Amino acid sequence: GSMALYLLLALLAAGVAFWALGRPVSPEQELARALAKEEFIPYLQPVVKAIDGGYTGCEVLMRWQHPQQGMIPPDRFIPMAEASGLIIPMTSALMRQVRERFAPKAKALPVGFHFGFNICARHCQDLSLVEDCRAFLKAFAANPVKLVLELTERELIESTPMTDRLFAELHDLGIFIAIDDFGTGHSSLTYLQKFQVDFLKIDQSFVGMIGSDALSSHIVDNVIDLATRLGLMLVAEGVETQLQADYLRAHKVDFLQGYLFSRPLPMAEFERLFPTLDKS
Ligand code: C2E
Ligand code: CA
Ligand code: CA
Numbered sequence: 001g002s003m004a005l006y007l008l009l010a011l012l013a014a015g016v017a018f019w020a021l022g023r024p025v026s027p028e029q030e031l032a033r034a035l036a037k038e039e040f041i042p043y044l045q046p047v048v049k050a051i052d053g054g055y056t057g058c059e060v061l062m063r064w065q066h067p068q069q070g071m072i073p074p075d076r077f078i079p080m081a082e083a084s085g086l087i088i089p090m091t092s093a094l095m096r097q098v099r100e101r102f103a104p105k106a107k108a109l110p111v112g113f114h115f116g117f118n119i120c121a122r123h124c125q126d127l128s129l130v131e132d133c134r135a136f137l138k139a140f141a142a143n144p145v146k147l148v149l150e151l152t153e154r155e156l157i158e159s160t161p162m163t164d165r166l167f168a169e170l171h172d173l174g175i176f177i178a179i180d181d182f183g184t185g186h187s188s189l190t191y192l193q194k195f196q197v198d199f200l201k202i203d204q205s206f207v208g209m210i211g212s213d214a215l216s217s218h219i220v221d222n223v224i225d226l227a228t229r230l231g232l233m234l235v236a237e238g239v240e241t242q243l244q245a246d247y248l249r250a251h252k253v254d255f256l257q258g259y260l261f262s263r264p265l266p267m268a269e270f271e272r273l274f275p276t277l278d279k280s
């Protein structure tokens with residue numbers, strides 16, 4: 001009777017385990033599963049104006065809320081997501097989550113507030129990016145926000161008929177372009193003009209040099225000088241100390257971002273930074 005049933009169930013469980021072990025889930029399948037389950041979520045880190053510390057926008061950073069492993073940082077899954085191409089639907093889902101959450105209460109955000117998303121080079125070959133940006137801005141039509149796409153300087157975008165068309169359409173939509181990790185790569189003036197760049201984000205490795213030895217200070221000064229001469233708006237990332245903030249402000253860096261002001265926060269916590277937003 002029940003003994004035979006238990007035996008049968010045990011055998012069945014062993015069989016399932018054997019089958020699962022025999023056919024390991026690939027990292028790509030695991031990412032696809034997580035995407036379908038909406039396990040990739042946005043964390044938002046505020047960006048402040050250097051002059052008065054007021055909130056001017058935020059950067060959206062992806063986290064993987066894994067059911068067993070807890071919160072997984074992007075460095076551990078973005079490379080795989082980029083290699084497999086899944087980064088495209090993952091970014092699209094991230095933009096949708098932010099838009100659905102904030103568009104209904106955008107009135108409570110500071111005027112001209114910006115949302116920055118990290119976009120990989122491969123994504124700039126895919127016209128679906130234009131549609132995602134259009135949908136984002138459309139959702140905020142009643143209370144417009146700025147949409148910034150952050151492209152890392154470590155992987156420069158090759159100009160092709162496809163990227164030319166894509167950037168022309170992004171530009172028509174009024175999207176802003178930021179060069180991320182500025183100073184770590186080799187973007188030229190022609191490159192910055194070609195992609196009509198609006199912001200340069202000084203890499204945190206340079207910000208970390210502020211207040212250390214003379215040689216390092218010289219390197220930081222050179223990066224800031226170069227950025228200033230290009231005449232674009234400057235953002236410093238990874239600002240952790242008051243000394244760094246004061247130095248950057250004195251050197252005319254427009255915007256600051258870093259743990260000194262806030263860590264990246266889940267959307268609900270981020271909203272609490274804005275009393276009017278929290279109540280709406
Ligand atoms: P990133 O774009 O340079 O983002 C800045 C990183 O610095 C974030 O790490 C942020 O949490 C961290 N950070 C901010 N302030 C400070 C500070 O004061 N001190 C220090 N030490 N770190 C600070 P996170 O969130 O772990 O992201 C790491 C990288 O993963 C990002 O670097 C970006 O390249 C990539 N990434 C994150 N989200 C996405 C995404 O949605 N799409 C793509 N393609 N890449 C993403
Ligand atoms: Ca970034
Ligand atoms: Ca960066």
Ligand code: CA
Nearest residue numbers: 181203204237
């Ligand atoms: Ca960086």
